[in-house]
Amino acid sequence: MAQYDYDLFTIGAGSGGVRASRYAGRLGARVAVAEERYLGGTCVNVGCIPKKLFSYAAHYGEDIGDAAGYGWRIEQPTFDWPTLVANKDREIERLNGVYAKLLAGAGVTLLRGRATVVDAHTVEVEGRRVSARHILVATGGWPVVPPIPGSELAISSNEAFHLTALPRRVLVVGGGYIAVEFASIFNGLGVKTTLVYRGERLLKEFDADLGGFLAGQMQHKGMTIRLRSTIERIDRGGQGGALRATLDDASVLEADCVMYATGRAPNTRGLGLENAGVKMAANGAVLVDSQFQSSVPSIYAVGDVIDRMQLTPVALAEAMVVAENLFGSGGRSLDYEGIPTAIFSNPNVGTVGLSEARARERFGDIDVYRTNFGPLRHQLTGSGEQVLMKLVVDKKSDVVLGVHMVGPDAGELVQGFAVALKCGATKRQFDATIGIHPTIAEEFVTLREAVIQGQT
Numbered sequence: 001m002a003q004y005d006y007d008l009f010t011i012g013a014g015s016g017g018v019r020a021s022r023y024a025g026r027l028g029a030r031v032a033v034a035e036e037r038y039l040g041g042t043c044v045n046v047g048c049i050p051k052k053l054f055s056y057a058a059h060y061g062e063d064i065g066d067a068a069g070y071g072w073r074i075e076q077p078t079f080d081w082p083t084l085v086a087n088k089d090r091e092i093e094r095l096n097g098v099y100a101k102l103l104a105g106a107g108v109t110l111l112r113g114r115a116t117v118v119d120a121h122t123v124e125v126e127g128r129r130v131s132a133r134h135i136l137v138a139t140g141g142w143p144v145v146p147p148i149p150g151s152e153l154a155i156s157s158n159e160a161f162h163l164t165a166l167p168r169r170v171l172v173v174g175g176g177y178i179a180v181e182f183a184s185i186f187n188g189l190g191v192k193t194t195l196v197y198r199g200e201r202l203l204k205e206f207d208a209d210l211g212g213f214l215a216g217q218m219q220h221k222g223m224t225i226r227l228r229s230t231i232e233r234i235d236r237g238g239q240g241g242a243l244r245a246t247l248d249d250a251s252v253l254e255a256d257c258v259m260y261a262t263g264r265a266p267n268t269r270g271l272g273l274e275n276a277g278v279k280m281a282a283n284g285a286v287l288v289d290s291q292f293q294s295s296v297p298s299i300y301a302v303g304d305v306i307d308r309m310q311l312t313p314v315a316l317a318e319a320m321v322v323a324e325n326l327f328g329s330g331g332r333s334l335d336y337e338g339i340p341t342a343i344f345s346n347p348n349v350g351t352v353g354l355s356e357a358r359a360r361e362r363f364g365d366i367d368v369y370r371t372n373f374g375p376l377r378h379q380l381t382g383s384g385e386q387v388l389m390k391l392v393v394d395k396k397s398d399v400v401l402g403v404h405m406v407g408p409d410a411g412e413l414v415q416g417f418a419v420a421l422k423c424g425a426t427k428r429q430f431d432a433t434i435g436i437h438p439t440i441a442e443e444f445v446t447l448r449e450a451v452i453q454g455q456t
C-alpha cells in the first residue's frame with residue numbers, strides 16, 4: 001500500500017466521515033480526513049444535537065405550566081434566548097473537541113481545509129496534493145431553499161441555531177422532520193408560530209395516522225398550520241421592518257422570520273467528482289452500490305451525500321461497512337429494513353417498520369391496532385395532550401410489521417420495540433409480554449382489539 005500517501009482519505013469529518021476514519025485507523029490503515037467547516041458535521045453543529053437541546057429548552061416552558069397541576073407555583077417564568085444559544089454553543093465546542101481527540105486517538109491525520117478530488121487516487125487540500133488508495137466522500141448535505149422572489153430574506157435551520165434574537169412571529173415552511181421540529185421549538189419558546197406546508201398531511205413519508213394526529217396536537221399547543229399552502233414571494237416592508245410572505249391564495253402573513261425546512265441536497269458541488277468520473281444522481285447524490293463503492297472503484301461515499309436515509313446512525317453504520325470491508329475482515333453490508341426513527345416535534349413521533357399503507361402493499365392482509373388516549377401525567381395538568389399508538393401486523397404470519405407512535409419520548413420507547421421487530425416478534429409475543437404499569441409503553445403490549453382486521 002506504500003505507493004500512496006494514505007490508505008484512506010476521507011473528505012468530511014461529520015458523523016460518517018469520522019466514524020469510517022477512526023475505525024479504519026484502528027484497523028491499522030493510514031488515514032487522513034479533511035474538513036473545511038466544523039468537526040462532527042451537521043449532526044453535532046447544526047442538526048441532531050443542538051436541535052435536541054433546543055427541543056428540551058422548548059419543553060420546559062410547557063412543563064412549568066403543567067407543574068401547576070401538581071401544586072407547584074412558579075411565578076412569571078421568563079426565557080432568555082442568548083443564554084440558551086451560549087450554553088448550546090459551549091456544549092458543541094466540547095463535542096468538537098471530543099471529535100478531534102477521537103481522531104487523534106485513532107492515529108488519523110486531520111487536515112483543515114477544503115478538499116477536492118483530482119482523480120481516482122488524488123485529492124487536493126488547500127493547494128497541496130495527496131494520494132490515497134481509497135477516497136471516501138462523506139460531505140453530507142445542505143439545506144435547500146426554493147428560489148422564490150425574496151428567498152434571500154428567509155433562513156434555513158443552519159441560521160436558526162445562531163439567531164441573535166428570538167423572533168416574535170415565525171413562519172416555518174415544510175412538512176417534514178425539520179419543519180415540525182422547529183415549529184415545535186419556536187412555539188415552545190413562546191414565538192407565535194405558523195407552519196406553512198404545500199401538501200395535505202404533515203410527515204407524508206410516514207404512516208398516514210401520524211401526520212394528522214401530530215398536526216392536531218401541534219394546533220392544540222397553539223401553532224397555526226396552513227396546509228395546501230405555498231409562499232410565492234417574501235418582501236420586507238411589514239411593520240418595523242417585518243417580513244411579508246404572500247401565499248398562493250394571495251393572503252399575506254407577516255413575520256419576523258421565515259424559516260425554510262424544505263429538504264437537504266447532497267453536498268457535491270465543486271468537489272471535483274466529475275473529474276474522476278464519479279456518477280451522480282440529478283440532485284448531486286453520489287451513486288454507490290451495496291458496498292458504498294461509486295462508479296470509480298477507489299472512491300466510496302456514505303451518509304447524507306448518498307441521499308439514502310439522512311440519519312446519523314445510518315451514516316455511522318454505512319461508515320462501519322466501508323471501513324470493515326476495506327481494512328477488516330470484509331463481507332459486510334447494511335440492512336436498511338426496520339430502521340427506527342424519531343421526530344423531535346412536540347409531541348415526539350417515533351416509528352419503526354412499515355406504515356399501514358406499505359404493509360398492505362407488501363403483505364396484503366394486515367391487522368391494525370390503534371389507540372389514542374390522554375396519558376396519566378396529564379390527568380392533573382389539564383393540558384389535554386393525547387398519545388397515539390399503532391401496531392401493524394401481518395395477518396398470515398402474525399409478525400409485527402410496524403410500530404408507530406406520537407407521544408412523549410416516542411423515540412426512547414420505539415428504540416426498544418425496534419429490537420423486537422428486528423427479531424421478527426409476533427403479535428402473540430407482544431401479547432405475552434407483561435406491561436410495565438403505569439407507563440405509556442405498556443399500551444403496545446395490551447392492544448387486543450384490531451381496529452382493522454385482515455380477511456384470512
Ligand code: NDP
Nearest residue numbers: 146174175176177178179199204261262263264310342343
Ligand atoms: P424532509 O424531506 O423531511 O421534508 C422536506 C419537506 O419540504 C417536505 O414536507 C416537502 O414537501 C417540503 N418541500 C420540498 N420542496 C419544497 C418546495 N419547493 N416548496 C415547499 N415545500 C417543499 O426534509 P427536512 O429538510 O425536514 O430534513 C432533511 C432530512 O434530514 C430529513 O429527511 C431527515 O432524514 C433528516 N433529519 C432527521 C432528523 C431526525 O432524525 N430527528 C431531524 C431533522 C432532519 P413534500 O412532502 O410535499 O415533498
